[in-house]
Amino acid sequence: MSVSTHGLRVRRGPHAVRAAVELFSSMRFAIALLTIICIASIIGTVLKQHEPAGNYVNQFGPFWAELFRAARLDSIYSAWWFLLILLFLVVSTSLCIARNTPHILRDLKTVKEGIRAQSLKAFGQRAEAVLAETPDSAAKRIGELLAGGGWKVKLQHREAEGQSQGWMVAARAGGAHKLGYIAAHGAIVLVCIGGLFDGDLVVRAQTWFNGKSVYTGGGLIKDVAPEHRLSPRNPTFRGNILVPEGAQSSVAILNQADGVLLQDLPFSIELKKFIVEYYSTGMPKLFASEVVLHDRETGEQLPKRIEVNHPASYKGVEIYQSSFDDGGSSVKLKAVPMGAAAKPFEIDGTIGGSSEITNGNDRLTLELVALRVINVENFADGGGAMTSGADVRKVDLRHDLESRLGAANKTNKPKVLRNIGPSIGYKLRDASGQAREFQNYMVPVDTGDGQPVFLLGVRERPEDPFRYLRVPADEQGSMEGFVRMRAALADAKLRDRALDRYIARATDPKRPELAAQLRASAARALALFAGTERAKVDAVSSGGWQAVAEFMEANVPEAERERAAAVLVRILNDVLFEVLNLSREQAGLAAMPPDEKSQLFLTQAVLAISDAHFYPAPVAMMMTDFKQVQASVFQVARAPGKNIVYLGCLLLIVGIFAMLYVRERRLWVWLAKDGDDARGTAATLAFSVNRKTIDSDREFEHLKHKLLAITKDTAS
Numbered sequence: 001m002s003v004s005t006h007g008l009r010v011r012r013g014p015h016a017v018r019a020a021v022e023l024f025s026s027m028r029f030a031i032a033l034l035t036i037i038c039i040a041s042i043i044g045t046v047l048k049q050h051e052p053a054g055n056y057v058n059q060f061g062p063f064w065a066e067l068f069r070a071a072r073l074d075s076i077y078s079a080w081w082f083l084l085i086l087l088f089l090v091v092s093t094s095l096c097i098a099r100n101t102p103h104i105l106r107d108l109k110t111v112k113e114g115i116r117a118q119s120l121k122a123f124g125q126r127a128e129a130v131l132a133e134t135p136d137s138a139a140k141r142i143g144e145l146l147a148g149g150g151w152k153v154k155l156q157h158r159e160a161e162g163q164s165q166g167w168m169v170a171a172r173a174g175g176a177h178k179l180g181y182i183a184a185h186g187a188i189v190l191v192c193i194g195g196l197f198d199g200d201l202v203v204r205a206q207t208w209f210n211g212k213s214v215y216t217g218g219g220l221i222k223d224v225a226p227e228h229r230l231s232p233r234n235p236t237f238r239g240n241i242l243v244p245e246g247a248q249s250s251v252a253i254l255n256q257a258d259g260v261l262l263q264d265l266p267f268s269i270e271l272k273k274f275i276v277e278y279y280s281t282g283m284p285k286l287f288a289s290e291v292v293l294h295d296r297e298t299g300e301q302l303p304k305r306i307e308v309n310h311p312a313s314y315k316g317v318e319i320y321q322s323s324f325d326d327g328g329s330s331v332k333l334k335a336v337p338m339g340a341a342a343k344p345f346e347i348d349g350t351i352g353g354s355s356e357i358t359n360g361n362d363r364l365t366l367e368l369v370a371l372r373v374i375n376v377e378n379f380a381d382g383g384g385a386m387t388s389g390a391d392v393r394k395v396d397l398r399h400d401l402e403s404r405l406g407a408a409n410k411t412n413k414p415k416v417l418r419n420i421g422p423s424i425g426y427k428l429r430d431a432s433g434q435a436r437e438f439q440n441y442m443v444p445v446d447t448g449d450g451q452p453v454f455l456l457g458v459r460e461r462p463e464d465p466f467r468y469l470r471v472p473a474d475e476q477g478s479m480e481g482f483v484r485m486r487a488a489l490a491d492a493k494l495r496d497r498a499l500d501r502y503i504a505r506a507t508d509p510k511r512p513e514l515a516a517q518l519r520a521s522a523a524r525a526l527a528l529f530a531g532t533e534r535a536k537v538d539a540v541s542s543g544g545w546q547a548v549a550e551f552m553e554a555n556v557p558e559a560e561r562e563r564a565a566a567v568l569v570r571i572l573n574d575v576l577f578e579v580l581n582l583s584r585e586q587a588g589l590a591a592m593p594p595d596e597k598s599q600l601f602l603t604q605a606v607l608a609i610s611d612a613h614f615y616p617a618p619v620a621m622m623m624t625d626f627k628q629v630q631a632s633v634f635q636v637a638r639a640p641g642k643n644i645v646y647l648g649c650l651l652l653i654v655g656i657f658a659m660l661y662v663r664e665r666r667l668w669v670w671l672a673k674d675g676d677d678a679r680g681t682a683a684t685l686a687f688s689v690n691r692k693t694i695d696s697d698r699e700f701e702h703l704k705h706k707l708l709a710i711t712k713d714t715a716s
Helices: 015-024 027-046 053-060 062-070 073-078 080-109 117-122 135-148 176-198 201-209 397-402 480-489 492-506 512-530 544-555 558-586 596-612 641-661 694-708
Strands: 125-131 152-159 165-173 237-244 248-256 259-278 284-295 301-307 312-314 317-326 330-337 345-350 354-359 362-372 376-378 417-419 423-429 435-441 453-459 467-472 619-627 630-638 665-673 681-689
Touching: 015 080, 027 073, 027 080, 053 062, 062 073, 073 080, 080 176, 117 665, 117 681, 125 694, 135 152, 135 165, 135 665, 135 681, 135 694, 176 201, 176 641, 237 259, 259 317, 259 630, 284 312, 284 317, 284 630, 301 312, 301 317, 330 480, 345 354, 345 362, 423 619, 435 619, 467 480, 467 596, 480 492, 480 558, 480 596, 492 512, 492 558, 512 544, 512 558, 544 558, 544 596, 558 596, 665 694, 681 694
Parallel strands: none
Antiparallel strands: 125 681, 152 165, 165 665, 237 248, 237 630, 248 259, 259 284, 284 301, 312 317, 317 630, 330 345, 330 619, 354 362, 362 423, 376 417, 423 435, 435 453, 453 467, 665 681
16 A cells, blocks of 8 residues: 555535635645754754844844844744744644555555455566475465464465465565554654743743733833733643742743743752862863752752753753753952053952943943953963953864864864963943943963963954953963053153163263253153154044054155154164163162063063054953852753643654565465366465565565475476
8 A cells, every 4th residue: 555645535515715724734734844843943943032133233234133033033933933843743743644554554464365366467576386285285384484483474265266266365464664654743743732832832821821921121120011021821832931040030031032031930049069170271170069959838948959951850850951051150350550540449340240440531341241261262372362261161173173174284283271360241332322341350371472361352243253462471370561561661751861861871961962862762762652642633442552653654754764763763672671670669679681582571561562552441450369159050841742742752763664674565375276287286475565676576476485386496
């Protein structure tokens, strides 16, 4: 029997209705729906789901972001059209099963013993022989042999063509092949039903029919109205809950396309301790949470340990370790001036909080975003270009794959991984709402040249990498040496004193005219570098080496620039060294000797001062102390459809194996008296298989030998 791809054919009613019934119940319609679901699932795998709208705008642009939102591609598995397709697939596949199952079951009971003897001659696999026994005994012997081999056998005694009588032996094996069709298609129905149960359909139904509505505001969870909360008896849900160390929570957040719903749990989760262990790469190798579950009805307390892939279960709710986050760590920050008008100050804050700071007449909002205690960087190339650190919450699978795939000449360079200490991430938001993101490291880092530096990172957009200002650390391991030197450079009197010292050291007192020329050149270069003088009216830079370069381009012929630049850089470095020592004298410190170590500090300090003119904030917030508070992010789920899906997966495996590896075979043997020998029997054997393979040829040869005593030699 072949399975029909057509649907139910209704013989009465309008043509449109009959065509619709036939379409919805046809196998081709079910296959089309299954194809659409597969394509949608691929999109849902490639495109991150339930991300903030701004992330899609930054990555794809406003047009595509709006299109994704309109088509619900950012939340495919809860989209109305996806659930509708699932529902239609359940109905269509169920109708296909209901239509074909009776035919399959009837076919399983028949072995087609009524086939005409002449029809056996049309089979491709056929054999004939004369047996030295009567048709009766031959039929019984062949029937017993086939039945002993697991075949379903029927014997039919009937009048043969002409005057003689005969026996038809019909047998069938491999009927599970047809049952595989029922199992595989039934599995699709079960998996879809399980998906509908465990998806957002039940939750959305409560917003449609049970008076619940999505919450779009802010504030405390305890202040959210009951119409935005789901009952602890809700049969199915899947949400997230964040629990800081030492705190309890009993309300999960269910993300919806246009807001959230709050799911009250029948218990509260208290996080006693969060445990995380790391590999040498900085990636976590263990998340674990020591929790206590408090039953809200009985007050019973149950201690549990939850790890990744080792969830806890209570009252039908599975609790999974999803991730971890900051639970409200407290930090102490010190503002390091980056602009001439900025002043240093200190501030205490909490991760996730915000504070107002001023920049002259402008007001900025300081938003503390993240505290990262571990930052692992690769120093294999002597430091190279710093990235944003290895975020222990993420694994860059794409980068790992690309580093191992590609051209045959691609090699993996050995990594030198080092933890460079804690960092603070924050945003500075102006009055218009525009924000820049900063990430500053707490301790200095030796990037390989012998001079430790503080890394001050900044980026304009979340998808951009951080760009770092490298500020040298002084002998005390602080930024004070840099800050003092920058302040001294901004002081006109100290600049004049530095010039006096440089001229006295670099020129012969007997040649005052040379000293005057050198002073004029050095004073001009120092003023340009300090930003107190512009190279030209429309100069781009306000100071640093860029301002000096613009001056050279505007005033020095191109043929002489290289020589003049070398002289000017040497003069400026010598003057800045005097500025550095003057700043140290004012702080009561000894002057730095003109050795290699001092030169390393001076070089990095001069570069940092030059680059600081482009720093997009008046101050850099440096962390001086912190107290970390961890928080676990749990996924809580009540999934009654899980067992249905498991059963569907089992049926799918059984069905596929039955259809692929079970061969349906049919065999007929016609036994009649041989016309030449009244004591012999003429036997005709025909063999049919649904999928012809080498194994089926071998089985046919085996049956010929076993039933008719025909071998390859006798056949030839």
